[in-house]
Amino acid sequence: MTMPTYAMSCFKLPVRLCKDINSLMARFWWGEENGQTKMHWVSWKTLSTGKQAGGLGFKYLQSFNKALLGKQIWRLLTCPDLLLSKVLKARYYPKTTLFNCEIKGNASWIWKSLMSAREVMQCGARKQIGNGNNTRIWEDAWLLEGKDGKIESSKPPG
Template sequence: MEQEEQSEICSRLGNMKVAKQGKYLGLPMVITRIKDQIFGFIREKYQKTISSWSNKMLSQARKEVLLKAITIEMPTYAMSCFKLPVKLCREIDALMANFWWGEESGKRKIHWCSWKRMTTDKNMGGLSFKELQGFNKALLGKQIWRLLTCPKLLMSKVMRTKYYPNESPLSCKVKGNPSWIWQSLMGTMEEVKRGARKKIRNGKNTGIWEDAWI
């Protein structure tokens, strides 16, 4: 928005101020280029939680329950809206791996297995821990599915008006200077396309050569 428009809207709404930074419902309101710092609160929350567990004598089974039931759920809300930086995901993986293998006399114990191996299914030799980057993509993919299947939601109407007024979200492209949430959603589009199928119905909105239809 132009500065004049911002000032006019703020004055009409009772001398409100333009938000430069801050949080709303626990999420950052403004996403800048320095995303590692913006989403750093997730890493700090992990560190605080895991450090409170580290002083307790916990069996491997209890550690598994804590990591799966609590730590994986902590960033779920943020990952449903934004793509987290790869560096941040790796740092969180490292925190969980260090907690799993533990420490002795203030030194980390040897990691006898890579964390990537531990995120595989149990029937493949892993422990079924969530792989954060893949989990992030899955949650964002669910949001695209909501845009497709629930077009009357307020979120769907806003996104359609701004980013794809005359086409499907599956066929639109990232243009101009979109918000980070839209860039995050578009980053999972290929995965959604591979699994989505379109019902023909009356056929008016189906491209016979372009769409994957039933």
């Protein structure tokens, strides 16, 4: 289970590959040995239940892949002084935010992979106000409650 974790934190794995890896894990537990099929002691749902709840903690690879990519997006947001953060910002969103940038056709596979998890991160991410200089109160998601974390009332004219 740990072998694909590093690759999954950088790249979005194809759906077919995730299914193949799940199939290999299932065959290990339920396949055959010396021409005889193995006993199915528990269901896959039980195997994928968390360890604290009595399962073995196997993960659904597609969801786990998206979570790891979301973690990388979180690092870009919270650690803007990292070299990787600076390079990606300069290349893909120099004049906008990570959540508002366009995904261009000539973007790298890494960037496209990260952007596949952007929606998940956008649902829960909120801007920290700080001194308020960089906050656009009508456009940014900064409220803990409400629709999308944004102000629901209309913007006043002027």
